[in-house]
Amino acid sequence: MHTIQSNELLSPTVGKMVVDAPYVAEHRKAGQFIILRIDEYGERVPLTIADADRGAGTITLYYQIVGTSTHKLSQLKKGDSLKDVAGPLGHPTEIKKYGTAVCVGGGIGIAPLYPIVGALKEAGNRVVVIIGARNRDLLILEKELGVLATEIVVCTDDGSHGKKGFVTDALKEVAGREKVDLVVAIGPVPMMKAVSELTRGMAIRTMVSLNSIMVDGTGMCGGCRVSVGGEKKFTCVDGPEFDGHQVDFAELMERLGAYRSEEKLSYDAHRHKCKLDGVLNDGR
Amino acid sequence: MPEQPAAERVQNFSEVPYGFSDDTAMAEAGRCLQCKKPTCMDGCPVGIDIPGFIKEIRDGNFLSAIEVIKQTNSLPAVCGRVCPQESQCEELCVLGKKFEPVAIGSLERFAADYERTREQLPLPARAPQTGKRVAIIGSGPAGLTAAGELNRLGHAVTVFEALHSPGGVLGYGIPEFRLPKEIVHYEIEALRRAGVEIVMNRVIGISETVDDLFDQGYDAIFLGTGAGLPMFLNIPGENLQGVYSANEYLTRSNLMKAYRFPEYDTPIIRADRVAVFGGGNVAMDSARTARRLGGKEVHLIYRRSRDEMPARKEEIHHADEEGVIFDILSNPLRFLGDDKGRVRGVECLKMKLGAPDDSGRRRPVPVEGSEFVVDIDVAIIAIGNAPNPILQKTTAGLKTGRHGTVEADGATQKTSKRGVFAGGDIVSGAATVIEAMGAGRRAAAAIDEYLKTGAW
Ligand SMILES: Cc1cc2nc3c(=O)[nH]c(=O)nc-3n(C[C@H](O)[C@H](O)[C@H](O)COP(=O)(O)OP(=O)(O)OC[C@H]3O[C@@H](n4cnc5c(N)ncnc54)[C@H](O)[C@@H]3O)c2cc1C
Ligand code: SF4
Ligand code: FES
Numbered sequence: 001m002h003t004i005q006s007n008e009l010l011s012p013t014v015g016k017m018v019v020d021a022p023y024v025a026e027h028r029k030a031g032q033f034i035i036l037r038i039d040e041y042g043e044r045v046p047l048t049i050a051d052a053d054r055g056a057g058t059i060t061l062y063y064q065i066v067g068t069s070t071h072k073l074s075q076l077k078k079g080d081s082l083k084d085v086a087g088p089l090g091h092p093t094e095i096k097k098y099g100t101a102v103c104v105g106g107g108i109g110i111a112p113l114y115p116i117v118g119a120l121k122e123a124g125n126r127v128v129v130i131i132g133a134r135n136r137d138l139l140i141l142e143k144e145l146g147v148l149a150t151e152i153v154v155c156t157d158d159g160s161h162g163k164k165g166f167v168t169d170a171l172k173e174v175a176g177r178e179k180v181d182l183v184v185a186i187g188p189v190p191m192m193k194a195v196s197e198l199t200r201g202m203a204i205r206t207m208v209s210l211n212s213i214m215v216d217g218t219g220m221c222g223g224c225r226v227s228v229g230g231e232k233k234f235t236c237v238d239g240p241e242f243d244g245h246q247v248d249f250a251e252l253m254e255r256l257g258a259y260r261s262e263e264k265l266s267y268d269a270h271r272h273k274c275k276l277d278g279v280l281n282d283g284r
Numbered sequence: 285m286p287e288q289p290a291a292e293r294v295q296n297f298s299e300v301p302y303g304f305s306d307d308t309a310m311a312e313a314g315r316c317l318q319c320k321k322p323t324c325m326d327g328c329p330v331g332i333d334i335p336g337f338i339k340e341i342r343d344g345n346f347l348s349a350i351e352v353i354k355q356t357n358s359l360p361a362v363c364g365r366v367c368p369q370e371s372q373c374e375e376l377c378v379l380g381k382k383f384e385p386v387a388i389g390s391l392e393r394f395a396a397d398y399e400r401t402r403e404q405l406p407l408p409a410r411a412p413q414t415g416k417r418v419a420i421i422g423s424g425p426a427g428l429t430a431a432g433e434l435n436r437l438g439h440a441v442t443v444f445e446a447l448h449s450p451g452g453v454l455g456y457g458i459p460e461f462r463l464p465k466e467i468v469h470y471e472i473e474a475l476r477r478a479g480v481e482i483v484m485n486r487v488i489g490i491s492e493t494v495d496d497l498f499d500q501g502y503d504a505i506f507l508g509t510g511a512g513l514p515m516f517l518n519i520p521g522e523n524l525q526g527v528y529s530a531n532e533y534l535t536r537s538n539l540m541k542a543y544r545f546p547e548y549d550t551p552i553i554r555a556d557r558v559a560v561f562g563g564g565n566v567a568m569d570s571a572r573t574a575r576r577l578g579g580k581e582v583h584l585i586y587r588r589s590r591d592e593m594p595a596r597k598e599e600i601h602h603a604d605e606e607g608v609i610f611d612i613l614s615n616p617l618r619f620l621g622d623d624k625g626r627v628r629g630v631e632c633l634k635m636k637l638g639a640p641d642d643s644g645r646r647r648p649v650p651v652e653g654s655e656f657v658v659d660i661d662v663a664i665i666a667i668g669n670a671p672n673p674i675l676q677k678t679t680a681g682l683k684t685g686r687h688g689t690v691e692a693d694g695a696t697q698k699t700s701k702r703g704v705f706a707g708g709d710i711v712s713g714a715a716t717v718i719e720a721m722g723a724g725r726r727a728a729a730a731i732d733e734y735l736k737t738g739a740w
Contacts, residue, residue: 251523
């Protein structure tokens, strides 16, 4: 059992949870993730470890409410608990001194970027952070990243905050003015694809972190498989980070939609149940 | 043994055979000749005193029967259900030469079920604490057997399991209708009550290595991580949506209970038309699961002929009864998808049997120009599993074999690394529950010896 220390909504669709997981807090490295299960009925949900406090034995997770499991997560309160937290899982990010690293984060992908920025900075890199989201409400960790990064550029699609435009525009600008040795891009698949296409032309090494659908997270089911350089790779154990220039993003995009109709069914049933529970509770 | 009728059972996930009543069990036990030289025992990988326990059933001493079995087999309710008795004890039963062999497996199941549901044995006596600590990695039959034995011998045992639920393949792979999960949980609870510590959600080799465990004070380590790496066909279209490894399909259904979706949150694609590739137990389990998940047309596509299928006869028979369509002598060439990237068909080639190959089975050779397409919405690849490589890659000084297996001595299960023992599918490659248990027992004896003497 993992007790929840805090759980808050940063916007209507983005939540931040701090939860007890002393083993993970002690062993995790930047780039790794956990798989949690809320209760006996729950799915195994992979989430990147955004931060950890060894002393307190807690980890910090960010989630976007997209379906039943993340909606259930958002309803948990301080003092409630998660049934399982497995991890840390996956390969840590390869941290060393590259020179100048540009870390590009989109939407909820900004969370996994956070520990990577910290580790790259600590290894002596100049770290430029570019974060973007559709609108201001979906931007997370701006303040925290601002403190860590050498420089930060913020953009929103609708111009409601920071520059109006896409992260790729900002990346083009940075790469136009200085030599970039590494790009790390984490966010929605179209964003990672666009960044990788841009940097391919500039021959800048680009790492992306993939969010494939997973079950076990130990290399046992192959459900998380992706094509990288024409080879089958398992995101959970071979990744989650891969060379962005080698990833078949179109295939990944399709595979992410494999359960769309089941997810809708589940979410509808879940919301119906929430409504009934709400009615019952009101009646008490 | 009486069974749920096929038409009924494809609508549910309840166990197929009902089990013996007391009277039938005693009558069946009465058929045993109580041979002076019981050949049946030669076929049992853990050497159960077969006539011994059968005699107790015959005489109505059901609890004594299970006591006899448990002297050498710690998971009889499991083995009575999933062991290939027809190629082990029952194959060698003398009665089998002229008549039906004694139904040894069913009797084993009967005795174990009696104990679980009607009258419990006391916990086995535990030797005084030795102060030695043993880490067991993986909670499949190999790890659980080793854990139970070592605990009984007085050592402090911790089992580390990657998943949230212990049991290995017994939990995530073998379906409810063949092995009710309640039985697996019962056996594991018994181990816990006896004093075995089980730590879940811990993948050894990622955050901590085997050497880290030694540094933490474990005196010996047993690797029982199984053969969990799914093999793929490596043909075009294999990454289309709806193409599953058997491991994924069965894990979703069994471990995550997707067959009860949306009551349980994990989804699985329910399709009318399904193709399963392979001819082993895993393929049969997948096909039978697909039927229960509403598959109207479930094809089992296999390269060789029915006689060459490695699955248990009983499982092939069950699949057949349940309406699985056997497309034998057929080899898949590529998967066909629609514009959304979902699998819609598989193109296959007809095969015929040629000269025997290394395995002694006749090699399938393609029939030129015989391509045909089967329309499907889900594909399940069940062509085998290899050892999961995490431990092999991260453990210094561990010798591995050709197919990613860990090398271990046949008698002691010792690996090339001091203090490290291994057994089960990680050593043999995908095999059987009882062989994994046998390896776990041998390892426990050798670990006990090593902890006493320190000699390697
Ligand atoms: C679908 C299916 C049906 C089968 N049917 C039969 C049958 O009818 N009869 C029969 O006799 N055999 C059957 N088998 C084979 C049998 O299940 C296996 O031979 C047996 O389970 C092997 O036992 P094991 O203990 O070696 O490994 P497993 O049962 O594979 O257990 C290994 C455990 O180790 C865990 N693990 C792996 N890596 C790590 C790590 N790094 N750290 C921590 N934990 C880890 C895994 O999660 C798993 O729980 C079947 C297999 C399958 C897949
Ligand atoms: S060989 Fe058959 S008849 Fe003889 S002891 Fe074994 S089960 Fe009984
Ligand atoms: S999630 Fe199962 S292999 Fe990666």
